[in-house]
Amino acid sequence: MKMKFCSISKKSINTMLLTMLLLSLVLFGAGCSQPAPAEAPAETPAETPAETPAESTLPSLEGQTLILSTTTSTQDSGLLDFILPDFETKTGAEVKVVAVGSGAAIQMGVDGEADVLLVHAKADEEKFVADGHGLQRFSVMYNxxxxxxxxxxxxxxxxxxxxxxxxxxxxxxxxxxxxxxxxxxxxxxxxxxxxxxxxxxxxxxxxxxxxxxxxxxxxxxxxxxxxxxxxxxxxxxxxxxxxxxxxxxEGLDGLLNPYGVIAVNPDKNAQINAEAAQAFIDWIVSDEAQKLIGEYGVEKFGAPLFFPDAE
The missing domain is CATH 3.40.190.10 (Periplasmic binding protein-like II)
Structure with a gap:
C-alpha cells in the first residue's frame, strides 16, 4: 500500500519557520521583560487607640438626695463649693449641705437626720462610731x-x-x-x-x-x-x-486639725440613704477628690487650705 504525502512548497516551509521564530522571540521577550512584583508596602503600625478617661465606678444616684452634715469651716472656706460639683456630676445625686458646728453635726447623725458626716472632732467621731451611730471613720484631710x-x-x-x-x-x-x-x-x-x-x-x-x-x-x-x-x-x-x-x-503643739468622714448607721431609720453615703465616702477618699482637695487655695494663696489625708 502506498502512502500518500501531501506536497508542501518551499515557500510554505519558509513561512512556517519564520512564524515559529517570531513566536519564540515574543514568548522569550515576554518572559525576560516580566515586571518584578511590586515591593510590598511598609507595614502600617496599628493605630493606638485614643486614651479614654476611666469610667467612674460610682453608682448612678440620679434623682437621689444626700444629706451631708458638716462643720462650718468646710462651708465658710469655700471648699465644698469647689469639690462637691465633681461628686454631683459623677453620680447625679444632689448634695444637701447642713453646715453647723461639729458637735451639732454629729448630733444630727445620732438623731438619724443625716446620711454622712464630714467633721473635725476626732475623739467625738470615734465615740460616735463606737456607740454604734456610725459605720466607720475614714481620714479625709487636715489643716x-x-x-x-x-x-x-x-x-x-x-x-x-x-x-x-x-x-x-x-x-x-x-x-x-x-x-x-x-x-x-x-x-x-x-x-x-x-x-x-x-x-x-x-x-x-x-x-x-x-x-x-x-x-x-x-x-x-x-x-x-x-x-x-x-x-x-x-x-x-x-x-x-x-x-x-x-x-x-501658729505652729504650736495641739493645733493640728484633722477631718474625718463617717456614714451614719442606716439601721437608725429607713430614710437614711446608705447607698449615697457610701458613694460619697468612696468618692472623697479617691485619688480624684483628694487631688481636688489639695488644689483648693493654691491659685489664690500659693498653698492649699487643706491637705489630703485619705489612707
Whole structure:
C-alpha cells in the first residue's frame, strides 16, 4: 500500500519557520521583560487607640438626695463649693449641705437626720462610731488652727515663745485683751476648750465673749471688736482680705486639725440613704477628690487650705 504525502512548497516551509521564530522571540521577550512584583508596602503600625478617661465606678444616684452634715469651716472656706460639683456630676445625686458646728453635726447623725458626716472632732467621731451611730471613720484631710488678733496685738503674742497654744490663750486673758469664742460645741470650740484645760484655767468676764456662731461670723465679730480668736487656717485665709486680723500664734503643739468622714448607721431609720453615703465616702477618699482637695487655695494663696489625708 502506498502512502500518500501531501506536497508542501518551499515557500510554505519558509513561512512556517519564520512564524515559529517570531513566536519564540515574543514568548522569550515576554518572559525576560516580566515586571518584578511590586515591593510590598511598609507595614502600617496599628493605630493606638485614643486614651479614654476611666469610667467612674460610682453608682448612678440620679434623682437621689444626700444629706451631708458638716462643720462650718468646710462651708465658710469655700471648699465644698469647689469639690462637691465633681461628686454631683459623677453620680447625679444632689448634695444637701447642713453646715453647723461639729458637735451639732454629729448630733444630727445620732438623731438619724443625716446620711454622712464630714467633721473635725476626732475623739467625738470615734465615740460616735463606737456607740454604734456610725459605720466607720475614714481620714479625709487636715489643716491647722491658728490664733488671730488685731495688728496692734495688745496681748503681745507675736514673736512670743510658748510651749503650747494654751499658754498663748492664757496670756490673752492675763493681758486683759478680748477673746471671741465659737461657743457652739463645734470642733473649733472643742479645740479651744482643750487649750484652756492645757493652760489650767477657765476664761470668764467681759473680755471673754461666747458667740454661739460659726467660724465666719466669729471672725467678723473678732474683727469688729479688735479681739483675738481661735480659727482654722482655711476659713481665715479665705476671709482675710476683708478682715484686719493677723495670725499671731501658729505652729504650736495641739493645733493640728484633722477631718474625718463617717456614714451614719442606716439601721437608725429607713430614710437614711446608705447607698449615697457610701458613694460619697468612696468618692472623697479617691485619688480624684483628694487631688481636688489639695488644689483648693493654691491659685489664690500659693498653698492649699487643706491637705489630703485619705489612707
Amino acid at each position: 491647722d488652727f491658728v490664733v488671730v488678733g488685731p495688728s496692734a496685738d495688745p496681748a503681745a503674742l507675736k514673736g512670743a515663745s510658748f510651749a503650747n497654744a494654751g499658754e498663748a490663750l492664757k496670756q490673752i486673758m492675763d493681758k486683759g485683751a478680748s477673746f471671741v469664742s465659737r461657743g457652739d460645741d463645734s470642733g473649733t470650740h472643742k479645740k479651744e476648750n482643750s487649750l484652756w484645760k492645757l493652760a489650767d484655767m477657765t476664761p470668764s468676764g467681759d473680755q471673754y465673749v461666747s458667740a454661739g456662731k460659726g467660724m465666719g461670723d466669729v471672725l467678723q465679730m473678732a474683727d469688729e471688736l479688735q479681739a483675738y480668736t481661735l480659727t482654722d487656717r482655711a476659713t481665715y485665709l479665705s476671709m482675710k482680705d476683708n478682715l484686719e486680723l493677723e495670725i499671731v500664734t
